[in-house]
Amino acid sequence: MGFGLSPSQPAIGVLLADAMRYLSGGYWWLGVFPGLGLLLMVLGFERLSSQLRRAL
Numbered sequence: 455m456g457f458g459l460s461p462s463q464p465a466i467g468v469l470l471a472d473a474m475r476y477l478s479g480g481y482w483w484l485g486v487f488p489g490l491g492l493l494l495m496v497l498g499f500e501r502l503s504s505q506l507r508r509a510l
Contacts (some may be wrong), residue, residue: 466492 464487473485 466495 467494469488470485473481473488476484
């Protein structure tokens, strides 16, 4: 379909997908920081949406 970023551009999903290859080798921290970034971003959007819902 052609939607989204190209695989050469850095994105959280691409970083997590690349980190999955190294988890079994003991490099677990390669997935922790992008995963935490994604989690914080989702929680931030959820908090923003609930505040907007209360305000409106």
